[in-house]
Each structure stands twice: as C-alpha cells, then as structure tokens.
Amino acid sequence: MLKIRLIALGVAAIACCMLALPATAQDASSASALDVPDTHVVASLEASGVQIYECRQKSDGTLQWALKAPDANLYDDAGALVAHHFEGPSWRANDGSQIAGSVLRQAPSGTPNSIPQLLLAAKSVGAKGVLSDVQYIQRLATVGGVAPARACTSVGEEGRAPYLARYVFLR
Template identity: 45%
Template sequence: MMMTRAFRLAPFAAAALLAACAASAPKPTPPTVVIPGSLDVPGKQVLVRTLWADGVQIYECRKTADASFPAWVFVAPEATLKDSNGTLLGHHYAGPTWEANDGSKVVGAVKAKADAPNPHAIPWLMLETHSTGTPGLFAKVTAIQRVATVGGVAPETGCGTATIGKQERVPYAAQYAQYAPAS
C-alpha cells in the first residue's frame, strides 16, 4: 500500500522539483551590442529601458517613377514590446509609434541610420521622439535606438505589375533602447 501511494505522488514531486529549478534559473542577459558612434544619442540623456520587439515589417508592392519596375515599399512595423523578463509593456506601429499599455506613447523621426552587421536584417537607427499620449511609462522618452535587428528586410522577389498593391509581412526582431533627459 505504501509503495502504491509513493508512485502516485512521484509525478507531483517531480513537477514541483522542475518548477523550483525553473524559478531559480538565472534570467537570460541581453547580448552585448556595440553601437556605432553615428547612432549616439544627442545631449545629456540616460538610458531608461531596453525593450525587445517581436513582430513584422510590412511592405507593399507599388509603382515607382518608372512604372515598368514596381518595387517593395516599406509601409509600417507591427510589433509587441517586452522587457527583459518577457512582460508585455506595449506595441510598436506606424508613425513610427511606441505605445505603452498605460496609453503613453511617443512618435519618432529617424535622425541617423547604420547598416546592421547582418545584411539580412533591417538597419539600426537613432530616432528623436516626442510624446503624443497620456503621462506614463513612455511619456518622457526623447530618443530611441533600434539595434540588434534580425530579419525584416523587404522581399527580393514577388513584386511585379500583376502584384501591385500586394502586401508582405516580414518577421523581425529588434532591441529598442529608450532614452530620456538626465534628471
């Protein structure tokens, strides 16, 4: 009888042990990224947070000045923004806009660009931002660096006169470092 009871409890004990080990496992650390000097943030600003984006870059097949050669044109990003613990803090979308779950948001303008180390990744950027939302998490952010990009480049094929208006959603990931004035 005692043996049967032990076998019934064994799966629960194993599950508890696995959960305890997972909870005590060290959190992953972000990769070290060497940011080109051309993407330095202007003025006396301090890093307030780094967000990890996971989403898509949307492209549309459009006519160009030479109508016989349509091309993929960038439309907008769509991504979730998470902290280093994987907590969803907000979303990134057209504008470009970064909106926190609390309604605070900033809109950016590209001030500098650098090629990503991987030619199959979208460029790294430095953007100046201004607040357009309510007070909150992102309200004081005045600059953002997009670095450590993976994927997101426009398709190389599939855009022709017969596919004008077609959209492609290309997966990408990036780190967005948010800066605010030093207090």
C-alpha cells in the same frame, strides 16, 4: 498548419539565439554611431514582429516593395509585454503613453540581410506614462525585416518580413 507553426517557431528560436550572441566589432561601431550623450535609459525592450511592405509603382512604371509599417510587440527582460510598435513609426505602452518617432541617423546592422539600426527623435503624443518623457529611441541589434526577396506583382500587394530588435528609449 501545425508543420508551418513548428517551422515558424524554429526560425524564431534561432533568431532569438542570434540576439544573445556577443556583439561583433561592427555591431559596436554601428551602435556607437547612434549614441546620444547626456541621456538616461528609460526602458530597453526586445521587439518581435514584422515589417510590412507594400508593392508600389515607381515613376518608370516598374513595381517595387516599399515599407508600409512595422507591427511588433515589445517585451521587458522578464518577458512581460510592455508596448506595441506600429505605423508612424509610433510606440504605445500598456499605460497609455505613446510617442512618435522621426529618423535622425541610421547605421548598418551587424547581421547580414537585416534592417538598419536607427536613432530616432521622439515626440509624446499620448497620455502621461513610461514613454511620455522619452526624447530619443535607438533601434539596435536588428535581425531580419528586409523587403521580401521575391518580386512584387501587383500594386497594393503586401509582404511581411519577420524581425527582431532591441529598442532603447532615452531621455
């Protein structure tokens, strides 16, 4: 058990270092495709968590992984936990404010085998607070999170893929 935890910590440390590397030209061009003019940053938070996939049956009877939900904690630059990201997609801040998002655009990640970067429209669905005036969410600098490489074998089976990203909340 200790060995598994140490391996997981090592993988997380490597992934965190990858986020600190300079952006590539592809990162910059992909991120610029997700820009929204005339907006201001409300918060820019680092996410660490998993993308949860579920084994589903396609119309032809074959099985495939499908995204079920994210499950991630979002931290500020000082390392303080600020919000949680979950099914919806939704984000809930510690102050009770909550938003739901809908995808507007996506761009490839600058990191191979990683979920795409996204621009989402936001709608407030919670209390007044840090997230209540957010109009857009950018998911940038994604690392990991793609569906498991192994085949799924039974409907309802879950697979979890660790991921990191920076979420930028705009108004």
